[in-house]
Amino acid sequence: MNQNLKNIPIIEEGEGPLIQPIDLDGFREHNRKKSKALIDKTMSEKEAIDKFVKSGDYIGFELYGTVRCPMTLARELVRSGKRNFRIVGQGVHELDLLFAADMVREIDFTYIGLEVYGISANMRRAVESGSITKLVEWSNAALTWRFKAASMGIPFIPTRSMLGTDTLKKSAAKVVECPFTGQKVALLPALIVDVAFIHVNRADKHGNCQIDGISGFAFEMARACKTLIISAEKIVDTKEIREHPDKTIIPYYLVDAVVHAPYGSWPGEMSGMYERDEPHYKSFVEKQKKKDTMDAYMKEWVYDLPDHKALVDKVGKNKLEELTIKEA
Amino acid sequence: MEQKYSPSELLICLASRVMEDGTTAFIGTGIPMLAASLAQKMQAPNLVPIFEFGGTGAILEKLPLAVGDMRTYNKGIAASGICDIMETSQRGFVEFGFLGGAQIDCYGNLNSTVIGDHKNPKVRLPGSGGGNDVGSSCWRTIAIMIHDKRRFVEKIDFLTTPGFLTGPGAREEAGLPKDTGPYRVVTNLCIMGYDDESKKMKLLSVNPGVTVEQVIENTGFELLVADEVANNSHPTEEELRILREEIDPDGLYR
Secondary structure, eight states: OOTTOOSOOEEEEOOSOOSSOOOHHHHHHHHHHSOOSOOOOBOOHHHHHHHHOOTTOEEEEESBTTBSOOHHHHHHHHHHTOOOEEEEEEOSHHHHHHHHTTOEEEEEEEEOBOGGGOBOHHHHHHHHTTOOOEEEEOOHHHHHHHHHHHHHTOSEEEESSSTTSHHHHTSSOEEEEOTTTOOEEEEEEOOOEEEEEEEEEEEOTTOOEEOOSOOBTHHHHHTSEEEEEEEEEEEOOHHHHHHOGGGEEEOGGGOSEEEEOTTTTTTSBBTTTBOOOHHHHHHHHHHTTSHHHHHHHHIIIIITOOSHHHHHHHHOHHHHHHHBOOOO | OOOOOOHHHHHHHHHHHHOOTTOEEEOOSSHHHHHHHHHHHTTOTTOEEEOTTSEESOOOOSOOSSTTSGGGGTTOSEEOBHHHHHHHHHTTOOOEEEEOOSEEOTTOOEEOSEEEOSSSEEEEOOOOTTHHHHHHHSSEEEEEEOOSTTTBOSSOSOOOBOSSTTSTTHHHHHTOOTTOEEEEEEESSEEEEEOTTTOOEEEEEEOTTOOHHHHHHTOSSOOEEEEEEEEOOOOOHHHHHIIIIIIOTTOTTO
16 A cells, blocks of 8 residues: 555546535534524424525435325425425435426436335436436435435545446446555545425424434434424424433434424324325325326325315325324 | 245245345345245244334334335334444345346346436436445345346346446455355246356246246346256245235235
């Protein structure tokens, strides 16, 4: 090994662009200015989207598939008319709505699909029509580790994933020889999201959040974003948070807005609280296959509903009751 | 007298028999989930399924529909997150990984990203997801595929998930962890492994009623054939009963 190494040579680099620049000092400055006061951050989904999201932002949703999805926030984002978003392509059901509304331009892509129900037709239409102008490939771990780098406040993180593949060639990763071991590693650039949306089981009015079940990448993304909008099944007293501080995945100072959204993951599931609305989801799967039926679905389930409460009323108490997991 | 069964039921049973008791295995959506569930009820009660979004050691009583759903940590050992799982694999704790894709080549490289050109795709597929990570860092990977010439191709359109890349030594040369790589390919026609020297796919055993010629006809690259090709047995009555009555009573995979 060359002890006088001044620059580490790049052995290979992905041709994909970095669609969100890495500005660590800007991130620190932003975090410095963020209020650390215990203030009331509860607001409606409309207030939160109006106040904190702008067209062209780089946005991200957690979790995945139809599990613990911030659907209330996604619907409001669609209704807001804001557009030209750059997104983390790791989420599913929210993105179907965003694609259907033609709101996405650039994607850091890992998996967008309907899992057991196959390929997302909304995604296919968006990508194959050319309405997505930049598409950069990553593995699932790579995207989460990019969040992890940002959450650590460092510019990149080395990994042994993606090496030797076209996934790397179409990413923005760089391959170097490790200066300690001489082994090849792929360097993943930190990913700082402008606005992140996370749905949680419970939060207090300050934004202290607790999640039941798997935490997906909530921990990392919450620490890798400038603005964090939370929707919560329950708004609880801070006393309840303090009784189980070990359950707090997201402390209040990371959070900008807290939206009360019971059944906020519908038609998806929420750990320990309710199951996926399988009949509705199956009907969605059918409707998303063609643009006209998808447009009709969007009108019925997004545009024609003024807010989350109207959605809950439309789904109906009986249906929601049926989906609710009964205490053993 | 064997019972009638569907091609996917056979695939599930074959994949399930590959799973070993007391091992850790990455489980993806679909057939691997059913196979893991069946394995737990048959020869591998202590199989530890690992789901990329954080579920470890679930008892698979009901069929999960998503890699993040509640069933992926039902009565599990731990419910953590993606970083924990992927880092666990990167440091060598995950023994088996199940993979799928739209195309596979003779080195077990998989495509789940795009058919056609990346920039102007004929079909945009769902993407790597955790596939690339599983193929990079878990010790032995098992691909589950439908066997035809459109899927078993000379050249895949996009290398999403690494198999043996271009052959012997290529994984190590690329920087992938030592001694890792493809182990088996389970299809509706047969089970294949890989030649130790050339790292090329090799036919090991055929499914009931399937001939070696049929397998070769349905493979788009030159397939190596073991000196003695074994015969896979039919799904047993017990396997089919568990599958139909306990694991998939709604018949999603029949």
